[in-house]
Amino acid sequence: MYCRVTIRIVLGVMFCFCVDPLYTQELLPLHAKIDQSVADAVSEFERRAGPLTTDSAFLRRIYLDLTGTIPTVTEARAFLDNNNEDKRAAIIDRLLMSPRFSRHMQHEFDVMLMQRRPAKYVTLSLWQTFLFEAFRNNLGWDEMTRQILSADGANPENRPPARFLLDRDLNPQDTTRDIGRVFLGRDLQCAQCHDHPHFEDYLQRHYFGISAFFSRSYIFKDPNSKEASLGEKADGVVKFTSVFTSQESEISPRLLDLPEIIDPPLEEEPYITKPDDQTRGIPKYSRRQQLAETIVKQENSAFQLNITNRIWAMLMGRGLVEPVDMFHQDNPPTHPKLLELLSNDLRQHQFDMRYLIRELVLSHTYQRSSRLMSDVEPPAEELVAGQIRPLTPEQLGFSMLEAVGHIENIRLATTTKLLEEQPQRDTTSVAFAFEVEQTINGEVQPHIDAFVNTFASNNESRQFDATANQALFLMNSPLLDVWLQPSKNNLVARLQSIHDIAALSDELYMSIFSRHPNEFEASAVQHFLNSFADKRVQGLQELTRTLLCSAEFRLNH
Amino acid sequence: MKRNLGCNILDHMVSRRHFLMGATATAGFGPLLPPRLMAEMKRDQKQILQVYLQGGVSQFESWDPKPGTEFGGPFRAIPTSVPGMHISELLPYTAEKMHLLSIIRSVNLKTDDHGLGRLFMEKGRRTGDFPYVGAIASKYLSAEKNPLPGYIHISTRGLTDHTAAFLEAQHGQMKLEGFQVPANLLRDGQRDEATYNRVNDFRLQLNRQFKLDRAKSLIDSYDASFEQAAQLMERQHLFEKQNDYDLIRYGSHPFGRNCILARTLLEEGATCVKVTHHGYDTHAENFNFHLEQLEEFDQTFATLLGDLEDRGMLDHTLVMVYSEFGRTPKINHKYGRDHWGSSFSLALGGCGIQPGATIGSTNEKGTEVANREVDGGHLFHTYLRAVGINSSDNHAIEGKTIPIGDPAATPIEELLA
Amino acid sequence: MTPQETDSQTNSDVSPPPSTSSIDPTKIHHIADHKHERPLTTCRVDPSGKFAFAGAEDLNVYRWDLESGEKTVLAGHQSWVRSMDFSPDGQWLYTAGWEGQIRSWEVAAESPVTLNVIQAHRGCARWVQSSPCGQMLTTCGNDKRIRVWDAASGKQIVELSGHRRHPYAVLFHPTDGHLVSEDLMGIIRVWDPQQLIETNLIDASVMTGYDNKFAADMGGARDMCFSSDGSTLACAGITAVVNSFAGEQDPIVVLVDWQSKAVTHYLKQTERKAGIMWGVRCHPAGFVVGAVALQGGGGQLLFWQPAASHATNAPVNESDQTAGDQQAQTAPELAGEPIELKPYHTFALPNCARGMDFTSDARRVVIAHANGNLGVYEMAEKTDDGAAEPTAS
Known part of the structure; x- marks a missing residue:
């Protein structure tokens, strides 16, 4: 009932603001504009829209979406017992700054960028750390993209982000397709052989325009260190032939329908270092660097819309454009103005993903x-009700390990150990929290891998x-x-020591479902036991x- | 039509356990019966065997050879057990069994995309969220106490399709990754049958409660996965060592072993079994790859077909050999053939199908359909009619009626027995 | 199929063959194209040097008079011809068809007709070669057998089995009477046909790859030749399979030292470009030539000098510092891992190569192209009148 009333008040407030749209635009925070836009799109919205979730359902959802795991039983009890009106906003802000947020984003973006490819040239842990640190430091998506697409992997600093290109072996098909999909929201695969037979706006020149950015790049293997990095040559052209018309065209680098990027005249000495068997080629003018610089530019709206839509899909369970890599005129956004609004706002906030997520x-x-x-x-x-969706393999693994108390046991042991080493450390500091969580991540990784092997799908x-x-x-x-073996303070060990059935059911339900059981559920527990x-x-x-x-447990609801 | 509406999962579990108890009492009803006896059993359950040649088998190198023509390639045509019917020399064993099959040489899907072609061949519609043939068979043909999931797909690779659409989740395909024992099939010793049943009932009770006022499809799909797991756990013998006699006849390669498993699953009552043979997307080296892949396919498939015939199973089992499309007439500079959905072939046989027929044809060079053009819609009606499902009827789902087959298409009547 | 008018650009006033000392692969250039309307599959030049023969994606073999460009059709096969050879005296042509037949023809007849047919294999006949003495033929095919035939009577003399997968090529050694064959899996078997035994097994599995995604193998010899003294065996094909169903793998020539039967060299491109090595020849001057069909549609001719230090990363063995007209020598007892060699010259071909041969003076290269052209290229300085002048050596 509380939720219902709130909606009415908010909608009422919105309605007042609607009198002067300009005024509305300026005053409403982004999240209110989202709600307004969603409400505008559905007739009889107020009647049809569901209520806000209960505190416990919200708690589980926000933990899963921001930290990739359910709350600990202690965290769950603290939140449910808290009577502050702004406790939802408060916990959102707390979680966004937590090490678990960085870890969850690391997982989400790893899957988005690499689709669970095995490591080839770049050590997996380096790449994972790169992503983790990027989110810890709240790197803008434009900067992250720039680093990923410009890195040549030749020195320790830029080796991790080079994984995107290196571990695809710079294979022209995979690289072009995935740049289209991951950064521009367009799966141009079919445009490789002919203009897409079904989508009029997927053209061969889009595919080959992207491919031209790195057609001069190649995998260079250092004869001494045997390490692979990206070399580039100073000239060469991309040609393509349509299988339908057999017409051959030459193409310069070009992002979708933005202007072609014409190479500057070839200098007499076009190289910083000239390529040969022993030396990695570094040209004075790099087409690949042009990709990194151009893709993030303001005029490339596909880049902005794509990341906005992908973050929306990650949190709402469904993209405003769905599938997320199928932006084309026959598959328009369900809420075009909203997507436009969000993506502009994200750009104005320097692609601050934490801001958008918040x-x-x-x-x-x-x-x-x-x-x-x-x-x-x-x-x-x-968008009148929350979407039910399955947990990702990582969410399922971490949640299960948290629910059974396995992670809490590691957390306690690590904290104790760190304090034994340095008794004066501030256990409430951010640095301390990061250190503890990173130890946990390392220890549970083999278990998480087992979940990934079982629950991840190829697509x-x-x-x-x-x-x-x-x-x-x-x-x-x-x-x-x-x-499930009773051990230290894990769940089964705790349950073993509780003999009152109500208390036992409560501990069980709070640990696993982050909510109190009702009477019926408690009696079912008793019956089962x-x-x-x-x-x-x-x-x-x-x-x-x-x-x-x-x-x-299996679903995020 | 036998409809299996309102099959409550809990009821299903009870009857399944009842069946299991009965089976225990008679010392294992299904598996211990010798194949001959199985064949003599009076069976009225129609079944489907799908052999899916993934990637798009070349019609020139299989069902519609054009030797000596511009795009004919290097292989010749050979006579078959049906007078006047010729197929590629790459299928000598199958050629001897063609009196059990019919060929449709005039399929035009108007798409050259793997995904769209596969969906059209399976769903009978170009677009839209409709169930696959196997899911429909599972729903309308499965006996109430079916001991196995209705639609089982044996594939060594993970192609994930959403196959049940609006039908109940238990009709979606259960994927077996080859003939190996699935991981975690064997339970540790601690849990006895009674414990397992208590645990299972409790889980179902929790889920029933949870889905009371929530969208049901995900939860049903999740429950169905446990139901399928339970069915597998009860039939661990399916994954026991395959006998040498079969391995010699079928071949000990994965496709041979998967086909032995397919036969076993059909014998044990699975309604639709799909076996995928990978490796036909031959953009390069089309001829060497077809030599390799079809050599593996030919003997194995002919053996499987022969076994179904010998065991009297063909009378009630529809056999489909199909791809998502065929391959281009033009041979590219890599000796490859590319995607071609405009004029290709497939083979059908068994239950409800006239044997030894050739439906439609392509022109001399195989570049287009010359007569009796059909698409995925016509084929879909034909598969279903062959197994006795009135494809012009409607699905009745939550008060809505949805035509089973595309109302714009009709079955290939002259092919139906 | 009727004979087509040639679109030859050959200068009919060709000067007499200069000595091999003027041969310089780095000066290779295009001389002529003889055209056919279907893609070609293989080609050979007869020992007299007068004719080039080619198989095609149709049922015929074609003969071009290299001087006049006149084209003659040799009809009779029921499938594609992808291998052929001549009797050492240059009188007879033997062709292997994918229907399993070996046919023999008179090379210089005005309108050659099939003189003899051997039903050599069940399934494709992949390869045919005449013995050095000319009395025997060896063939291999998809029945996985290696066979030796009496060339005159067409009677089978020897049958050898052992390959578990399709053998793609088989050769007589030029002097020691052995046979060597390579199959799809890169297994090279050496046979003593008189004793009916396999004497050696050479692992060239670098020339095969299993495509995980499509669950199939691809590999094997697409061409094989011996150096003229028989000391080196060269096998052309593929390596490093990424996605063979899309033609994504690297071309390679593998060299085998015949005495030790050790794999000594991997001959590769300067810069990896996906494709297949469809031809290899050991030049009398000591270099090796490879002909490539690139995945993207073009072609390459690659020139390596296995014994010399033209290659940028090949270690130079003290024992074989001589190059040029000396026969390539390797020292396998010194070589642990095979030496990976880059070409000292790469020549871009306008279209995929599917077969290659030298003219009898070893001065020109003839290429069967996938666009139906039979290309002729000369390995010497280009001169104004189209004929070559000796270059400073």
């Missing part, structure tokens, strides 16, 4: 309940492909058995495992 999660659109108001499921693009689709193999893993994997009679530990283990196997 505004999105502050919106009521994000915080709406996934419970349905009627039997008929509203169309997802109306980037957000479609939920629940498979029998995954169910077998959840039901039978010995990995989970290990975590009773059926194990004297095998209480086994009962607790099966109970925990069953909750971990439930849809409520």
